[in-house]
Amino acid sequence: MSGAGGDAAGAREPGAGASGAEAGRKAAFAPLLGAGVRLGSGVSFGAYVVVHDGTELGEGCAVEDHAVLGKRPRLARHSGARAAGGELPGLRVGARASIGAGAVVFAGAHVEEAR
Numbered sequence: 248m249s250g251a252g253g254d255a256a257g258a259r260e261p262g263a264g265a266s267g268a269e270a271g272r273k274a275a276f277a278p279l280l281g282a283g284v285r286l287g288s289g290v291s292f293g294a295y296v297v298v299h300d301g302t303e304l305g306e307g308c309a310v311e312d313h314a315v316l317g318k319r320p321r322l323a324r325h326s327g328a329r330a331a332g333g334e335l336p337g338l339r340v341g342a343r344a345s346i347g348a349g350a351v352v353f354a355g356a357h358v359e360e361a362r
Contacts, residue, residue, distance in 0.1 A: 278310070281317070287342060301337025305360060308340055311348040316340070319354045 276294035280286075284298050287306030294312045298304070302317035310316065317338035338352055341360030346352060 283337070284317075293348065299338075299354065301354070302340070303337060304340045305342035305344065307343040308346070309344075310346045311350075313349045314346050315351045316346065317354050318351055 278292040278296040278298055280298050281300035281302070283301045285303040287304055287308065289307045290304050290310070291308070292310050293314070296310050296313070297315045297318075298310075299315075299317035299319065304310070304316075319335060335353075335355035338354050338356050338358075340346065340352075340358040343361035344358045345361065346358070352358065
């Protein structure tokens with residue numbers, strides 16, 4: 248995982264290097280990246296992916312269409328987790344892991360590096 252160059256602000260613009268209709272199509276399917284998202288090199292995204300604040304994706308991860316990563320769960324008013332207090336850490340996904348289409352992976356989870 249790289250430092251400042253590996254966060255979402257340093258990510259390649261969708262459609263960069265493409266021309267005309269191809270660039271517009273790629274931009275339409277570009278992932279929505281929250282604040283403080285960190286991307287390792289070679290991360291690939293399918294269409295309509297949402298990556299919430301504070302999520303870290305290791306190098307070579309593949310995220311398929313319509314995945315939602317780092318979502319903070321909505322807790323019931325009387326939830327024991329709410330009573331425990333504290334904020335969940337961001338989602339961490341290890342190098343070369345694959346996240347399937349339509350997956351929702353919550354904040355606080357850690358997906359191990361693929362072997």
